[in-house]
Amino acid sequence: MKNILDAWCREAFASLDWEAPPESLIERPRDGGHGDYSCHVALRLGKRFGQPPLEVARTLVAHLPPHPGIERIEILPPGFINFHLAHAELVRGLARSLEGPLPYGHVTPGRARILVEFVSANPNGPLHVGHGRGAAYGDSLANLLEALGYVVEREYYVNDAGRQMSILALSVWLRYLENRGCPTQPFPHAGYQGGYVLELAGELAMADGDRYERCEPVLQDLPPDGAEPEGAADRHIDARVAAMKTALGPAHYAALHDFVMTHMSERIRRDLRDFGVHHDRWFSERSLYDSGQVTETIGILERRGETYRADGALWFRAEAHGDEKDRVLVRANGEYTYFSPDLAYHRDKLKRGYDRLINVLGADHHGYAPRIRAGIEALGEDPTRLEVLFVQFAVLLRGGQKVQMSTRSGSFIALSELVAEVGRDAARFFYVLRSEAQHLDFDLDLAKRQSQENPVYYVQYAHARVASLWRECEERGLAYDPNDRKSFPALTHPLERTLLLTLIRYPEMLEQAASARAPHLVAHFLRELAAAFHGYYNGVPLLIDEPSLRNARLSLCRATRLVLADGLALLGVSAPVRM
Numbered sequence: 001m002k003n004i005l006d007a008w009c010r011e012a013f014a015s016l017d018w019e020a021p022p023e024s025l026i027e028r029p030r031d032g033g034h035g036d037y038s039c040h041v042a043l044r045l046g047k048r049f050g051q052p053p054l055e056v057a058r059t060l061v062a063h064l065p066p067h068p069g070i071e072r073i074e075i076l077p078p079g080f081i082n083f084h085l086a087h088a089e090l091v092r093g094l095a096r097s098l099e100g101p102l103p104y105g106h107v108t109p110g111r112a113r114i115l116v117e118f119v120s121a122n123p124n125g126p127l128h129v130g131h132g133r134g135a136a137y138g139d140s141l142a143n144l145l146e147a148l149g150y151v152v153e154r155e156y157y158v159n160d161a162g163r164q165m166s167i168l169a170l171s172v173w174l175r176y177l178e179n180r181g182c183p184t185q186p187f188p189h190a191g192y193q194g195g196y197v198l199e200l201a202g203e204l205a206m207a208d209g210d211r212y213e214r215c216e217p218v219l220q221d222l223p224p225d226g227a228e229p230e231g232a233a234d235r236h237i238d239a240r241v242a243a244m245k246t247a248l249g250p251a252h253y254a255a256l257h258d259f260v261m262t263h264m265s266e267r268i269r270r271d272l273r274d275f276g277v278h279h280d281r282w283f284s285e286r287s288l289y290d291s292g293q294v295t296e297t298i299g300i301l302e303r304r305g306e307t308y309r310a311d312g313a314l315w316f317r318a319e320a321h322g323d324e325k326d327r328v329l330v331r332a333n334g335e336y337t338y339f340s341p342d343l344a345y346h347r348d349k350l351k352r353g354y355d356r357l358i359n360v361l362g363a364d365h366h367g368y369a370p371r372i373r374a375g376i377e378a379l380g381e382d383p384t385r386l387e388v389l390f391v392q393f394a395v396l397l398r399g400g401q402k403v404q405m406s407t408r409s410g411s412f413i414a415l416s417e418l419v420a421e422v423g424r425d426a427a428r429f430f431y432v433l434r435s436e437a438q439h440l441d442f443d444l445d446l447a448k449r450q451s452q453e454n455p456v457y458y459v460q461y462a463h464a465r466v467a468s469l470w471r472e473c474e475e476r477g478l479a480y481d482p483n484d485r486k487s488f489p490a491l492t493h494p495l496e497r498t499l500l501l502t503l504i505r506y507p508e509m510l511e512q513a514a515s516a517r518a519p520h521l522v523a524h525f526l527r528e529l530a531a532a533f534h535g536y537y538n539g540v541p542l543l544i545d546e547p548s549l550r551n552a553r554l555s556l557c558r559a560t561r562l563v564l565a566d567g568l569a570l571l572g573v574s575a576p577v578r579m
Contacts, residue, residue, distance in 0.1 A: 001069070001093070002026050002508040005037055005083060012063040018045075028505070035074060035082025036501055042079035053079025090497065091488040093504030097559040098482075103566045104559075105507035107149030114150050115349055116142045118360035119272065119279075120157040123264040124168040126196055127271045127415040130362065133394040133440060135415070136431035136572065138360040139277045140519035141389075143570045148514040153354075156279040157345060160261050161286040162338065166241045168192050168264070169257045173244055175201035176212060184216045188240055189225045190233040194412070200263055204256075212256055214247045216240075271416045276424055276572040288344045294336060297344040297379070298329055306378040321374035321383075324367075342368075343375040350381050357385055358517075360436075363392045389517055394431065394440040403444075422447040428572040429456035432519045455527055459564065460576055462530035465537055466561035467577035469554065478543055480554050487552035495539050499532045499556060506563050519571060526567045533560050 005026045013020040021041065029038045042060060046053035057079045064073070069089035074082040097104040118138025121131045139154070146152045159165070171192040177184050179201055187193070204212065223235040245253045265282075272278070288294050298314070301307050306317050312332030316339070319326050329340050349357050361368060373383035396403040396413055403413055419427055426447040433455065434440050452458050473480055491500065506525065513521040542553045565575040 001085070001089070001504055002028070002037065003511075004069070005039075008064065008067055009039060009041075009060070011065055012060050015063045016059070029082070032498075034076075034080070036085045037083045039081040039083070040079070042081065046079060057081050085501070087489070087492065087497075090500040090504060091491070094488055094491070094500060094556060094559055095485055097503055097506070097563065098555060103147070104563060105510045105566070106147045109146075109149050109151060111149040111151070112355035113353065114145055114152050114356045114358060115155055115352070115354040116145070116152060116358045116360065117155045117157055117349075118142075119277070120159070120361075121268065122159045122162070122164050123261060123268060124164045125192060125194060125264070125412075127268055128412045129394055129396055129415055129418050129442070132275065132415040132418060132427060133431045133436075134360055134362060134391045135272060135275060135277045136428050137389075137391050137436045137519060140428075140432050140522070140571050141358070141360070141517055143572070144510065144514045144519055144522065147510060147566075147570060150514075153281065154279045155281045155283055155349075158265065158282055158284050160265075160284055161289060161341065163238075165257065165261060167237055168197075169253070169260050170237065170241050170244050171197050172200045172204060172260050173212060173248075173256060174216065176204050177214075177216060179205055180210065180213055182213060182215050185218070185222075185240075186225070188233070188237045189227065190237040196267075200260060203263060204259060207259070208255075212248060212252060217243045217247055271414070271419075274419060274424070275415060276428060283345070283348075285341050285345070288341045288348070293344045293348060294341050297347050298340060300379055301329070301375075304378065304380070316375065316378070318371055318374040318378075321377045323370045323374040327371055327374075339371060339375075342372060343379075346372055346376060346386065347379055347381075350376070350385065355385070356387060359386065359388045361388060361390055363390050366390060387517075389436060391436045392439045394442050396442050396444060398444045418444075425460070425573045426454070426456050429459075429523060432523050432571055435518060435520050455523070456573060457579075458534075459526045459530045459568065460574070461579050462533045462537075463561055463564040463568070463575045464577055464579040466533070466557045466564070469542060469557055472543060473554075476543065478550065479547065481547075481551050482555065482558070484548070484551040484555070487548040488555065490549050490552050491556060493540055495532075495536045496553075496556060499529075499536050499560065502529050502532045503556075503559055503563060506567075522567050522570055526564060526571075529560065529564060529567075533557075533564075 002024065006024050009025045010020050021044070025039050025041050026037050027040065029035055039060075042053040042057035045056045049056060054075065054077055057075045061073055061075060061081060069086055070083055071086035072084040074080075074084070076082065102108065116138055118141075119127070119131060119135050121127055127135070142152045142154050167190065170188070174184050174187060174191065175198055191197075223239055224232050225236040226232055248256060269282075298307070301316060306320075307329065308315050308317065313328045314330040316327045316329050327339050328337050330336055346357070359369075369386075369388040372388075373386055376383045376386060396418075415427075422430075422444060430442055430447050431440070446454055447456075448454075450457055452461075470480075491497075502525075506529075509521055509525045513519060536556075540553070542550070542557065544550050544553070561575075568575045
């Protein structure tokens with residue numbers, strides 16, 4: 001309805017030969033007493049025309065063509081235009097919400113092809129609650145885009161060729177040696193120390209026995225370990241990784257690396273599956289090297305004159321394409337930087353023919369977007385095809401106190417632990433309650449509470465309440481005709497109008513949420529719809545003796561249930577019929 005009213009107002013602008021602003025002219029007022037929809041454009045035009053906004057509003061309304069969906073228009077100082085929908089329009093909206101074949105507000109598939117890459121956490125540890133927010137957001141966004149007719153694919157980029165995986169392999173190997181009684185040097189400061197490392201070491205021993213049993217070499221002139229001096233921990237662990245590779249030899253090190261990689265990847269897949277998240281493709285970073293795409297991508301940049309050599313390294317002229325500085329592609333020692341395979345990966349994605357690439361990243365990756373866009377442009381592709389969305393950190397609160405998390409130290413809350421504690425539904429809903437651009441305080445105590453204070457419980461309870469009506473109908477022998485549309489005009493109670501108004505906003509809310517990449521708007525709408533239904537359920541008798549009005553009221557409840565179930569499904573949350 002919002003888009004219809006916007007187009008309607010633009011007709012008046014055209015008849016007056018006024019230039020309409022590009023943004024929507026229609027808003028939904030916070031105060032229901034100010035109409036069902038409102039237009040504030042006269043407040044901005046008054047200064048342009050040198051007239052009081054109230055006069056501008058009157059002129060605009062005078063040139064609005066007749067509209068059957070509008071019952072009344074109010075013009076209020078200093079220039080507000082408030083629209084009140086006709087009851088017949090609300091009835092038509094209810095009928096549309098019950099018709100198929102697509103769910104209400106959904107669009108026939110056929111819009112642009114979009115690749116959504118999300119989570120993509122390094123497989124150097126289990127997914128923790130920070131990853132959970134990106135998983136819930138990315139999956140909900142993909143669901144939302146699909147509902148609006150986009151052809152969506154979901155992808156996880158597996159960092160299986162980087163330094164962090166080597167450090168995890170070393171960490172597991174050292175714990176494996178300790179378990180087998182082999183002397184080792186003190187565990188490195190920069191090693192992974194979580195309980196999952198001990199579990200992997202135990203599984204390694206069970207699977208391969210003494211295959212990797214080598215006494216760790218005593219390194220001469222070993223770089224000092226610890227936080228000081230700066231970089232000491234990194235230099236120390238890099239030296240120990242190199243020594244491990246020498247001790248094991250290429251074949252055994254590759255087998256160890258693959259064992260750790262496979263087991264961690266499987267755990268991540270399992271945790272995501274338990275969280276209700278799926279990916280259509282798991283893309284291996286290593287495949288970019290094996291297929292030659294990394295060297296091929298760098299070769300294209302070189303041929304296009306986008307690189308230069310300095311200090312023994314190969315540099316990309318990123319600053320010329322909008323980045324804050326140039327970027328190293330190949331270090332002086334011949335090793336590729338992380339940027340090289342990342343750029344090759346995006347080139348691969350672009351070659352697959354998607355109209356838009358959406359990357360969902362953690363808030364600590366803000367420098368990533370401009371350098372990748374610079375690389376895409378330097379390769380001769382359109383950088384606007386890439387959209388990068390940043391998910392802010394989630395803070396767990398227990399008893400009002402912040403729960404500390406650190407992947408490397410092992411003192412983190414795994415996503416699987418969160419799901420086990422509060423349930424998948426609560427976790428998914430709480431993660432998308434706020435915009436991804438805002439920090440999130442996740443209250444564990446509230447998430448477990450079965451009361452109206454818990455937003456997911458409140459919404460699910462509304463759905464279960466509707467389901468209970470049909471059970472009660474059956475118990476009392478009351479009939480319901482789902483095809484009865486003639487009775488709908490009888491829905492004139494103020495609480496029915498409130499519920500009808502909320503329901504007909506669902507399609508426009510979905511469109512807005514998809515355009516703004518904002519699944520939290522779905523969560524907010526569901527809370528509003530649940531509140532309207534609870535008020536209706538408590539304030540109006542539903543299972544009355546009069547058949548026609550009972551049909552109308554049950555149809556309104558049925559439409560509410562369908563929208564609640566659909567909105568919850570978009571967020572990856574179940575819609576229980578009993579609670």
